Amino acid sequence: MPRAMNWDTAVERFKIPRMYQGASLDCVEKINPSLAKVGRNWLGSPRKQSLYLSGNTGSGKTYFGIALLKGLIDQNKYPWIIYKRSYELDDELLKSVEDRNEAFVLEKYHEVPFLFLDDLGVERVNDRIIKQYYSIIDTRTSNYLPTIFNSNISLSKIKNNLGERISSRLEMVVEILFPDRDLRKEL
Helix, strand or coil: CCCCCCHHHHHHHCCCCHHHCCCCHHHHHHHCHHHHHHHHHHHHCCCCCCEEEECCCCCCHHHHHHHHHHHHHHCCCCCCEEEEEHHHHHHHHHHHHHCCCHHHHHHHHHHCCEEEEECCCCCCCCHHHHHHHHHHHHHHHHCCCCEEEEECCCCCCCHHHHCHHHHHHHCCCEEEECCCCCHHHHC
16 A cells, blocks of 8 residues: 655645645644534545535635645545645646546546645636536545645635536535635734
8 A cells, every 4th residue: 555645745746835834733723613623524524425615715715625635634644635625626637638538637636535625616618618517626526535625715605706507516515615815914
């Protein structure tokens, strides 16, 4: 069995910005104890549900998601995790079509045990992206593979961006609403 990655490797591989490299649920606890509890419960659960983190820009979604990512990595049990910004996924999927290896790239996102998708809803919306995102989201939700989405768009409004089929699949995940404030400005 392959060894689990460590945090330094994850920071390098996923290009985690410096402001998030120290992310932890202990820091979340200082700002929002109930959210930190949700995170700890999720990390401690043997069957992790998919989460949809939604709220305004700067409300802490990315920080919380990266704190969960770090928590998973610290458990030292999971050799394969992917953290991807939505626009990076869009670029990779477009290139896969051009390079004629779309099925291979989609399979990676279908099978990875944990997928973190940051900033859902910022990608270029067209038929290709709808088809590819549907394939990933449908396969993952149908197979109960945990996916952590974060978005400035609430679940109730995501269908305006990504369509009804994707929106319907996302209704199977647990939405966590973040406070209506910009923590970056406050901190």
